[in-house]
Amino acid sequence: MENKNNHREIGRRRFLQTGAKVTASAMLVGLSTPRLTSATKPDNKILPKIESITLNNGVKMPMLGFGTYSLRGEDCRKYVAQAISHGYRLIDTATVYGNEEFVGAGIKDSGINRKELFITSKVWVDDSGIEKAKKAFQTSLDKLGTDYLDLYLIHRPRGDVKGSWQAMEELYRAGKIKAIGLSNFEPHQLDELLKYATVEPTVNQIESHAFFQQNAANENLRKHNIRMEAWAPFAEGRNGLFCNPTLEEIGRQYNKTNAQVSLRWHYQRGVVAIPRTSKKYHMMENLEIFDFALSDADMEKIGTLDLNITHFPEWE
Numbered sequence: 663m664e665n666k667n668n669h670r671e672i673g674r675r676r677f678l679q680t681g682a683k684v685t686a687s688a689m690l691v692g693l694s695t696p697r698l699t700s701a702t703k704p705d706n707k708i709l710p711k712i713e714s715i716t717l718n719n720g721v722k723m724p725m726l727g728f729g730t731y732s733l734r735g736e737d738c739r740k741y742v743a744q745a746i747s748h749g750y751r752l753i754d755t756a757t758v759y760g761n762e763e764f765v766g767a768g769i770k771d772s773g774i775n776r777k778e779l780f781i782t783s784k785v786w787v788d789d790s791g792i793e794k795a796k797k798a799f800q801t802s803l804d805k806l807g808t809d810y811l812d813l814y815l816i817h818r819p820r821g822d823v824k825g826s827w828q829a830m831e832e833l834y835r836a837g838k839i840k841a842i843g844l845s846n847f848e849p850h851q852l853d854e855l856l857k858y859a860t861v862e863p864t865v866n867q868i869e870s871h872a873f874f875q876q877n878a879a880n881e882n883l884r885k886h887n888i889r890m891e892a893w894a895p896f897a898e899g900r901n902g903l904f905c906n907p908t909l910e911e912i913g914r915q916y917n918k919t920n921a922q923v924s925l926r927w928h929y930q931r932g933v934v935a936i937p938r939t940s941k942k943y944h945m946m947e948n949l950e951i952f953d954f955a956l957s958d959a960d961m962e963k964i965g966t967l968d969l970n971i972t973h974f975p976e977w978e
């Protein structure tokens with residue numbers, strides 16, 4: 663534990679030291695700097711701009727969001743409000759996280775206009791099937807304090823997937839969900855769903871990080887024009903991601919931390935990432951990825967870290 667904390671502290675100090683040097687590094691890659699300055703001073707209310715992509719149904723989705731898995735109660739509420747105040751607009755939750763009402767309270771506390779946010783939730787396995795999924799969706803809306811979701815996903819391909827998808831298509835057509843999608847679907851499970859889907863899935867949210875990159879899955883999703891979204895973009899720090907020497911070596915060139923290099927790598931491969939943190943300085947650090955670019959050689963080096971194996975076998 664002490665060791666882990668030391669690494670985080672080193673990362674934090676490096677990030678703070680980086681502030682002074684970052685202007686030069688941004689100039690090196692020919693990018694403007696105001697965003698950097700603003701993100702390191704959240705109190706001045708000039709927020710960093712998070713780039714968006716357009717999903718296959720025309721809906722715009724931020725490329726970087728805020729994950730809320732394991733954030734609980736009033737802490738969750740506080741972190742969500744802080745994340746929004748620092749510039750995050752995509753908030754990712756799920757029925758099974760048991761925190762939707764606190765996510766909703768945090769959103770309310772933030773005072774931000776609902777239209778500026780991109781809220782994702784997910785229907786859990788126990789709620790699969792037409793009627794149950796519709797009921798679960800309404801419960802999510804009530805807890806989140808909103809009358810629509812930007813993205814609603816089938817959390818896992820288990821139970822009555824066909825019934826859940828039908829419910830989601832109906833809710834989508836009724837305008838209650840802006841985009842519908844999947845999570846943890848493998849290619850053959852996606853193929854199965856595509857046989858009966860009358861609305862194309864927009865997103866598949868799957869585990870992806872430097873050690874389990876999911877290149878084949880990404881390629882397959884691209885073929886179907888479905889956007890890959892990475893859960894556990896840092897592998898939750900497993901396998902020493904935050905002190906991985908290859909990521910450190912790459913980060914040194916740009917004065918960036920392993921977390922920032924990881925998020926930039928996701929971004930450059932067109933993958934939406936939703937890192938979670940309970941630390942304000944990590945919220946800021948994780949936003950500072952649009953002011954530098956990894957070279958092709960760096961991208962290839964990160965490619966060599968792929969072990970092509972899940973780092974969450976407990977969830978299989």
Ligand SMILES: NC(=O)c1ccc[n+]([C@@H]2O[C@H](COP(=O)([O-])OP(=O)(O)OC[C@H]3O[C@@H](n4cnc5c(N)ncnc54)[C@H](OP(=O)(O)O)[C@@H]3O)[C@@H](O)[C@H]2O)c1
Nearest residue numbers: 729730731754893894895896897898921937938939940944
């Ligand atoms: N669809 C699914 O089945 C599924 C499964 C898992 C997760 N998800 C979603 O994906 C989100 C992200 O995944 P995750 O929460 O499992 O893990 P993650 O984002 O990969 O990692 C979270 C961990 O990274 C640390 N961290 C964050 N920023 C850091 C930084 N800049 N430097 C050092 N440490 C940093 C956090 O600690 P601190 O709090 O100390 O910063 C936390 O321990 C979830 O929150 C959830 O919304 C979806």
